[in-house]
Amino acid sequence: GAVVSQHPSWVICKSGTSVKIECRSLDFQATTMFWYRQFPKQSLMLMATSNEGSKATYEQGVEKDKFLINHASLTLSTLTVTSAHPEDSSFYICSASTGVYGYTFGSGTRLTVV
Amino acid sequence: GENVEQHPSTLSVQEGDSAVIKCTYSDSASNYFPWYKQELGKRPQLIIDIRSNVGEKKDQRIAVTLNKTAKHFSLHITETQPEDSAVYFCAAKISGGNQFYFGTGTSLTVIP
Numbered sequence: 170g171a172v173v174s175q176h177p178s179w180v181i182c183k184s185g186t187s188v189k190i191e192c193r194s195l196d197f198q199a200t201t202m203f204w205y206r207q208f209p210k211q212s213l214m215l216m217a218t219s220n221e222g223s224k225a226t227y228e229q230g231v232e233k234d235k236f237l238i239n240h241a242s243l244t245l246s247t248l249t250v251t252s253a254h255p256e257d258s259s260f261y262i263c264s265a266s267t268g269v270y271g272y273t274f275g276s277g278t279r280l281t282v283v
Numbered sequence: 284g285e286n287v288e289q290h291p292s293t294l295s296v297q298e299g300d301s302a303v304i305k306c307t308y309s310d311s312a313s314n315y316f317p318w319y320k321q322e323l324g325k326r327p328q329l330i331i332d333i334r335s336n337v338g339e340k341k342d343q344r345i346a347v348t349l350n351k352t353a354k355h356f357s358l359h360i361t362e363t364q365p366e367d368s369a370v371y372f373c374a375a376k377i378s379g380g381n382q383f384y385f386g387t388g389t390s391l392t393v394i395p
Contacts, residue, residue, distance in 0.1 A: 201381055210370060212387040213327070262326060266381035270315050270334070272374075274326040 171267040175275025192263035198243035199265035285310040289386025306373035307355040313375040
């Protein structure tokens with residue numbers, strides 16, 4: 170089946186640094202990818218919709234200059250958390266639509282900012 | 284857009300009992316309703332889904348029912364086991380769209 174590979178699975182970084190998270194569709198072309206943020210035992214909060222070759226669409230309240238999304242190819246979308254702060258610590262997960270009814274998730278990235 | 288509400292937020296049941304999680308949606312154009320199970324720190328996994336042309340679907344101990352008129356759908360887990368403990372999310376997809384709208388999640392605990 171369709172697989173989305175997400176890296177890294179966990180990362181610890183210092184305040185003020187930037188972190189890049191990658192999501193790759195391994196056996197299909199993902200024209201659209203979705204980026205979510207999730208706090209422990211809470212729902213998936215959609216941050217942005219990433220479209221190949223165009224600018225991402227951000228949800229209300231999500232800072233586009235802080236969470237940079239690039240979808241330069243049909244198989245790769247990246248999320249860069251810039252100037253990270255402890256409040257950015259969270260579980261970030263991507264997903265891609267794989268057809269009319271298909272939807273597959275990456276394995277998630279646990280970000281801890283110290 | 285679509286608005287999906289999910290209840291309860293937490294649910295504890297004794298092993299062997301049944302668990303029911305309910306969701307409502309707002310957009311009558313939604314036509315696909317999947318349910319996901321997420322274990323701590325892992326990706327959500329699809330466990331069952333239902334399309335709008337079907338009222339009920341069952342897969343072993345898991346079943347989903349859909350009431351299009353009332354715009355609600357439910358997940359039923361029978362003979363619960365400790366390994367069923369996880370967070371469950373419902374979702375809805377609008378016909379023609381590619382985005383899934385998720386419920387707020389239900390943390391299910393099955394007590395041995």
